[in-house]
Amino acid sequence: MTTIAIVGAGFSGTLLALHLLRNCAQDTHVVLCERHAQFGPGAAYATGNPNHLLNVPAGRMSAFHDRPQDFLEWLGAQDGTAMSVAGSFVPRRYFGAYIRHLLLQEIKRPSNAGRLKLVRGRVTALAEEADGFLLTLNRKRSISADFVVVATGNFPPEPPPGADPALLMSSSYRADPWAVDAFGGLDPDAPVLLIGTGLTMVDGVIELLDRQHRGPIHALSRRGLLPRRHPVNVSHPAIPARRQSFPTQLRALTRLLRQESERAEANGGCWQSVIDQIRPFTQDVWLDMSFADQQRFLRHLRRWWDVHRHRMAPNVADRIDQAIAERQLHLHVGRIDALTLTQTGARLTYRPRAGGDMATLDIARVVNCAGPGCDFERLIDPLIASLLETGMVRPDRLHLGLDVTATCALRDREGAVSNRLFAIGPVTKGAFWEMTAVPDIRRQCEFLAQHLGTLSKTMPPPQNPTFEDIASA
Numbered sequence: 001m002t003t004i005a006i007v008g009a010g011f012s013g014t015l016l017a018l019h020l021l022r023n024c025a026q027d028t029h030v031v032l033c034e035r036h037a038q039f040g041p042g043a044a045y046a047t048g049n050p051n052h053l054l055n056v057p058a059g060r061m062s063a064f065h066d067r068p069q070d071f072l073e074w075l076g077a078q079d080g081t082a083m084s085v086a087g088s089f090v091p092r093r094y095f096g097a098y099i100r101h102l103l104l105q106e107i108k109r110p111s112n113a114g115r116l117k118l119v120r121g122r123v124t125a126l127a128e129e130a131d132g133f134l135l136t137l138n139r140k141r142s143i144s145a146d147f148v149v150v151a152t153g154n155f156p157p158e159p160p161p162g163a164d165p166a167l168l169m170s171s172s173y174r175a176d177p178w179a180v181d182a183f184g185g186l187d188p189d190a191p192v193l194l195i196g197t198g199l200t201m202v203d204g205v206i207e208l209l210d211r212q213h214r215g216p217i218h219a220l221s222r223r224g225l226l227p228r229r230h231p232v233n234v235s236h237p238a239i240p241a242r243r244q245s246f247p248t249q250l251r252a253l254t255r256l257l258r259q260e261s262e263r264a265e266a267n268g269g270c271w272q273s274v275i276d277q278i279r280p281f282t283q284d285v286w287l288d289m290s291f292a293d294q295q296r297f298l299r300h301l302r303r304w305w306d307v308h309r310h311r312m313a314p315n316v317a318d319r320i321d322q323a324i325a326e327r328q329l330h331l332h333v334g335r336i337d338a339l340t341l342t343q344t345g346a347r348l349t350y351r352p353r354a355g356g357d358m359a360t361l362d363i364a365r366v367v368n369c370a371g372p373g374c375d376f377e378r379l380i381d382p383l384i385a386s387l388l389e390t391g392m393v394r395p396d397r398l399h400l401g402l403d404v405t406a407t408c409a410l411r412d413r414e415g416a417v418s419n420r421l422f423a424i425g426p427v428t429k430g431a432f433w434e435m436t437a438v439p440d441i442r443r444q445c446e447f448l449a450q451h452l453g454t455l456s457k458t459m460p461p462p463q464n465p466t467f468e469d470i471a472s473a
């Protein structure tokens with residue numbers, strides 16, 4: 001019998017489990033470990049707020065690339081009406097329910113009886129054994145596995161620079177924007193600061209507006225870039241690209257995207273369609289790009305790429321525009337100098353990007369919406385800390401996640417490639433860059449399931465004697 005343990009049951013871990021059950025031999029068992037109560041939705045799709053919408057149209061959110069209608073069909077079966085329109089942006093919690101439904105179906109399949117074990121608990125450490133791994137979980141439990149896949153997904157943002165530790169420890173600061181209590185217990189007239197101006201900040205503003213918050217909402221980032229909106233009219237004509245290829249030199253690629261966007265707009269199309277045309281190829285382009293260009297991209301263009309690539313649903317964008325027009329939402333552009341605890345909450349001092357004197361703001365609560373933390377050496381997470389400490393993994397050289405090969409195998413501290421320890425999802429962004437959205441992750445899960453299916457058949461059987469066993473015999 002072969003056991004494959006998956007750490008994390010968000011979209012990535014859950015989908016991988018489904019594919020493993022389908023791809024691996026009948027004597028392969030899958031153990032899916034999740035620290036939270038729900039298996040399936042993960043951080044992105046657990047939100048209870050019906051106005052937190054998918055930022056990808058429903059028609060592109062199928063869990064299976066070869067069955068593109070699957071999510072739409074499931075939506076249609078729920079209420080059979082407008083919700084199942086391919087271009088619509090539906091509540092994210094529906095997608096969470098869809099993933100849970102897929103998991104349940106798989107559990108019920110008679111051929112899977114006894115092959116999938118759901119373990120609720122936090123994996124805190126991993127130890128190599130002669131015949132695989134021993135996973136340590138909270139409440140003094142442990143699991144043995146032949147293969148392990150790290151699918152721990154998105155971590156909360158890193159603490160803001162210049163923040164007073166006393167503030168970070170206080171109830172005026174919320175480190176995790178996805179936690180249920182991030183916006184709870186606030187005076188509706190109190191001023192709030194959201195750090196960051198990306199999609200997480202957008203979620204935060206929607207949450208506050210839905211809670212009838214009346215006080216000022218401040219959002220601060222170094223460049224003040226807001227995510228762009230999806231076009232309302234998705235039937236814009238697709239303007240075919242003039243070239244059949246994408247350059248992998250950053251300068252040439254940027255020039256091409258600019259020119260094509262201008263041409264699309266001039267011909268009655270939209271720039272969004274140009275970005276969408278490169279999406280299926282972004283991983284190939286990234287893998288071929290020189291390290292120097294990857295660094296340049298992250299330093300100078302990353303924020304621009306993010307706001308054009310990860311866009312707001314039109315309804316959401318309308319509400320953000322309205323909050324700005326009504327002067328409830330204030331966007332500040334600058335660099336944090338200090339963030340300190342006060343009698344009434346917190347005080348922000350920042351240096352405006354436009355120059356001039358330091359600016360200050362007094363706020364009742366600070367919510368860190370700066371986007372997922374990905375510098376693994378700075379994360380506060382027992383499992384990641386233990387993996388790094390024992391040298392079983394290392395950060396990728398761009399510090400976007402963990403160092404993996406093109407086949408998702410983790411590299412250890414010396415760079416050696418593991419044949420039993422793998423990673424999927426946002427953890428692998430350093431290797432693939434675009435490994436965030438469902439269309440990218442679903443392909444990765446399919447691929448890794450096939451790969452592990454083959455490996456589990458061809459790997460030597462476990463219980464090989466160790467050198468110590470032989471020496472002492």
Ligand SMILES: Cc1cc2nc3c(=O)[nH]c(=O)nc-3n(C[C@H](O)[C@H](O)[C@H](O)COP(=O)(O)OP(=O)(O)OC[C@H]3O[C@@H](n4cnc5c(N)ncnc54)[C@H](O)[C@@H]3O)c2cc1C
Binds near residue numbers: 013014041124155424
């Ligand atoms: C707020 C938000 C909205 C998004 N919206 C969209 C969208 O509309 N469309 C889209 O395509 N993409 C969206 N994304 C991108 C999203 O990253 C992916 O779609 C996908 O959900 C990532 O899944 P994941 O399983 O890798 O990570 P996660 O969803 O973060 O799941 C990881 C899971 O691992 C568990 N875990 C972590 N550590 C441990 C441990 N040590 N032991 C046990 N369990 C552990 C966590 O509890 C969590 O459930 C969004 C992301 C976010 C953050």
